[in-house]
Amino acid sequence: MSITPEERLNVAMTINGRRYRAGVEARKTLADFIREDAQLPGTKLGCEHGVCGSCTVLLDDLPARSCLTLAVQAEGRQIRTVESLADGQELNTLQRAFREQHGLQCGFCTAGFLMTATALLEENPAPTREDIVETVSGSLCRCTGYETIVAAIEQAAADGAEGNDDAKDGAQ
């Protein structure tokens, strides 16, 4: 009954409010599905072994490492990626806060931080600094020294993360 890694399976999922259906190899990662099949390259692969957090997406509103998730495991589920965050053609509250606090430099890890922070703020709109550090410490950044990322998430919380609520509503 076992399935070989190369065997093709049909999978359907919703990404950023849009339905995707494809036949994929059983071994294909969700990250590769998002980047290649759904053509949403904003989700980045920094280590491919689940440590750096760059590939974090929201799987049914919870952060998940898309490099460690197989595409077929996302069958029937709701996924949100960094491409869902902007409020129309404007940056949302969280993205704006990252810009204003200089919470990114090269921008490669940023999508993972934004998605993790989005989930945090949806669950807890007024996190303490300790809450932020505890939640977001699972993502690695090599450029910023992190202080400005914490500041950006604090600012987003203070500014009210209404942009995130909009995005969430839009995705469902």
Place this chain on the structure above:
Amino acid sequence: MKKLDSHQHMTTPVIAARSVGTRVLRSEDPRLLSGRGEFIADINLPGQLHVAFVRSPVAHARIIHMDLSAIRDADGVALAWSGQDVAPLCEGLVGEMAVEGCFPTTMPLLAKDEVLYVGEPIAVVVADSRYAAEDACELIDWDFEELPAVTNADAALAGGPVANPQLSDNLGLKGGASFGNVSEAFEQADQVVQGRFYTCRVSAAPMETRGVIADYEWASKGLRLWSNTQMPHYLKYMLTAYLGFPEQGVEVITPDTGGGFGQKAHVYPEEMLLPLLAREVGRPVKWIEDRRENLIAGAHAHEQFVDIAYALDADGKITGVRTDALGDGGAYHMPPWSMAVEPWCAVVMTPTGIYDIPAAEYTYSAVATNKTPVGAYRGVGYMAGTLARECLADDAARALGMSPFEFRRHNVVRDFPWTNAQDIVYQEGSWLETINVLEKMVDYPAFLQRQSELREQGRYIGLGLSVFVESSGESTATSQEHGLGDVYHDTATVRLNPNGTANVTIGLSAQGQGLATTMAQMAADTLGINVEHVSVQTARSTSHAYGSGTIGSRGAVVAGGAVARAADVVREKVRLVAANMLEASVDDIQLTDGLASVKGVADASVSIADVATSIYFDTSSWPEDFEPSLEATQAYDPAQAMFSNGGHAILVELDPETGFVRFEKVYSVEDCGTVINPNIVEGQIRGGVLQGIGASVFEELAYDESGQILTTTFLDYGLPTMDVAPPFEIHHLETPSSHSASGVKGMGESGLIAAPAAVLNAVNDALTPFNVVLRDLPLTPQRVLKAMSGELSTAQQEATSTQGETGHA
């Protein structure tokens, strides 16, 4: 002697700062924050195939037999090559640096006869997908005979087994020089302090790994090569020199890049192989490095031993410094920097630092080992050299019973320009002020009080100081100043559009430094227009402006100078026409805030947009003999070496239960001359310092005795995380350079350069009650615990007694 400033491209215009100095938000951010950046892995060409490498699992072995037929027969495989297949096309990359005693090596694109380190590529596979290519790699059939692995630099130096047959005595580098009367300084010293410091092997570990895409079009002999390199123009030159692709048909394209930190400032075998593969299969080929490959085959960094000694007179002045650096270079010289990049830079660039030391002597060597080649990482050589110098300064302060601030103040250079013992000229600096400002920032008396109170409670805090000076704006003059003959210059193109906006192209690729924003600030102020009206294209393609590479803290200085010079040519055109339109003398026309106005005459002005429109569309606005181009390309290279300076004070607490070093706060002072954008400067400081904290405490690429690398994932190789990152307090000093555009100096490397010394000094300060001084990185919990257990204090006493014998000579 060192006279270069007669060249035109070394002078820059004087401009009025408007946006320069302000916290302009980055123009790069909206794209990057919305997932719309385009990094190399995001680029897909029609018909592309995917590349994977087979890499050596052993450190040192002779290849007896290799058969790729099973790979070639596998599903989806288009091509597989071994070292035998590729050698006729390219023998390899020669690595050497033009310094005394550098013995070159040639690094094959794929190992042919011997493998010299774990991770060395031995075969390459091209297939329909990366999944298929990696599957096929598993089918390699090869036999090898293991050879003794050389993994220890001291053993390699002593002779014995050979790591690389091209270097029969394992020596890749050996040399030295002496300046002033060093022997006399040490003979007459009241005391000598000395120590051997070790900076462990680390990886720059940018969040984005390396990547290469090649597309060759045989009909036009055109090669397009995408690489996230820091040196696109140099790479283009190498593709022509090594592989024979016609230079005029080669384009190197650098997309958005996820950090480089020097690791991407090399020319790698993979960058040479992909074009050959693309030509062979007639389709585009793509390789994206995975993290394991990055940790085992991307350039390693730092590993070296630095022995340093100060001769101190009875007054506590340093009268001489001796430095010896021994680098563990890995299996090959990493082109183009070589094994010299760490030990040579350490001893040539750093021993006198901010101190008035009249005599200096240095020796350097690097040995080949069966490990990954060591290359550049943010502040090459400076980190180890600064660690040795600044930690020895603390040793000296302890020996003299002075505070770290007092000892430094006692020895610091106070008058500029200053020429050090090596004849290196420092034009200006705020070296003394840095010490004073840091002392005030940390409130040293209050710290001492708190430290003593906490000790009573069994808590151990420590404050470490590190003060640095670093060459910045890497240039022909900097190179000459340090005894090298490298030639650097960059160009920029500035075009003023019909509605008064500007497009700027620079020759440097960007890896996250915000160059598109800072260069827009430089152009806007020179042209007198709003920064939001300037769009900057960093070196996405070698078809545009020329650049010598984003290295050596040179971006802001060198690209900034080229932008200012090019914008100034356009500015003069605008002034000419504005003078004609306003019926005034050109000399009286000034351009600021979007207006061309007549000095001293109220209401006599025209908008720069109107002038630009007129130049494009209204010949009646033109003065006689006017040439209506509003586009200029200019080169820039600083006329003299320039040096930034600053310092860090880092506050730590040691956990006596776990040995963990907790970082409470970082105090930083930075003087990079005129600050273009404080946000960006502060971002560079925070990021660089955290990398320094990583290299001091958390990170080490570890090998076992057989040369097997043990740190191949981010689980084993620990980058600093948010929960260990300290808060910062940053103070800017501004001592403008006398010869760069706007007085800007570079500072991208200073955080990593100077932070480890502050960390080690802080830990040693905290360890004072245990009578131990540590000198090796990383300061792992095990080592700190051992130091706190008292087990190391005997060793420390031995070191002190040796020191006693040498002292009081």
